[in-house]
Amino acid sequence: EIVLTQSPGTLSLSPGERATLSCRASQSVSSSYLAWYQQKPGQAPRLVIYGASSRATGIPDRFSGSGSGTDFTLTISRLEPEDFAVYYCQQYGSSPQYTFGQGTKLEIK
Amino acid sequence: QVQLVQSGAEVKKPGASVKVSCKASGYIFTSYYIHWVRQAPGQGLEWMGMINPSGGSTDYAQKFQGRVTMTRDKSTSTLYMDLSSLRSEDTAVYYCARDQLLSFDLWGQGTLVTVSS
Numbered sequence: 001e002i003v004l005t006q007s008p009g010t011l012s013l014s015p016g017e018r019a020t021l022s023c024r025a026s027q028s029v030s031s032s033y034l035a036w037y038q039q040k041p042g043q044a045p046r047l048v049i050y051g052a053s054s055r056a057t058g059i060p061d062r063f064s065g066s067g068s069g070t071d072f073t074l075t076i077s078r079l080e081p082e083d084f085a086v087y088y089c090q091q092y093g094s095s096p097q098y099t100f101g102q103g104t105k106l107e108i109k
Numbered sequence: 110q111v112q113l114v115q116s117g118a119e120v121k122k123p124g125a126s127v128k129v130s131c132k133a134s135g136y137i138f139t140s141y142y143i144h145w146v147r148q149a150p151g152q153g154l155e156w157m158g159m160i161n162p163s164g165g166s167t168d169y170a171q172k173f174q175g176r177v178t179m180t181r182d183k184s185t186s187t188l189y190m191d192l193s194s195l196r197s198e199d200t201a202v203y204y205c206a207r208d209q210l211l212s213f214d215l216w217g218q219g220t221l222v223t224v225s226s
Contacts, residue, residue: 035212037154044204044216045154056214088154092211096168098144098156 004101012109019076023089033092040085111135113217126193131205138186139163142208145190147201195224
């Protein structure tokens with residue numbers, strides 16, 4: 001089973017700053033199969049990025065995804081107040097098997 | 110509009126079973142696989158399995174094999190997740206989610222299942 005490790009666990013930034021969130025896989029992951037989600041308290045997760053770098057419908061262009069192999073990154077270029085949330089990466093593997101990272105909490109500094 | 114609407118919260122005793130429903134609307138029911146994902150209080154997301162609404166075939170995470178059953182009713186565009194032999198560790202919010210290119214693009218609102226004696 002592929003394990004996804006996200007870092008940092010918590011990221012404290014101010015609105016307007018740039019956020020860089022990391023997701024590292026224990027084995028190589030196809031870029032087509034890596035996604036990112038945003039979850040706010042009391043809400044269901046929301047798809048942000050799929051295929052490692054494609055923005056989901058309605059996601060503003062300040063969100064971008066990159067990476068390949070075992071290292072993937074979600075970048076938010078200029079933080080807006082509504083961006084503060086928990087972010088999860090997710091991958092698809094054979095079997096089938098879907099796994100999530102443990103999450104990064106993006107909080108207001 | 111395009112949505113997944115889940116059934117309400119449940120409280121169950123250890124050893125019992127729970128059946129959560131997920132009604133799809135606004136899109137072609139048989140065109141998208143549906144997954145079930147759960148989230149224990151204060152914890153991360155855990156994939157449980159998936160169902161093909163067209164033919165009804167399923168794939169379950171190994172952890173839940175033998176305890177989970179996913180079904181669908183094409184006449185009402187409703188999916189079901191049945192989890193048996195409940196224990197306190199199964200207390201969680203259970204989500205249904207639609208598959209798009211091996212990610213989950215549409216989520217239900219979640220159903221809280223509490224297992225307590």
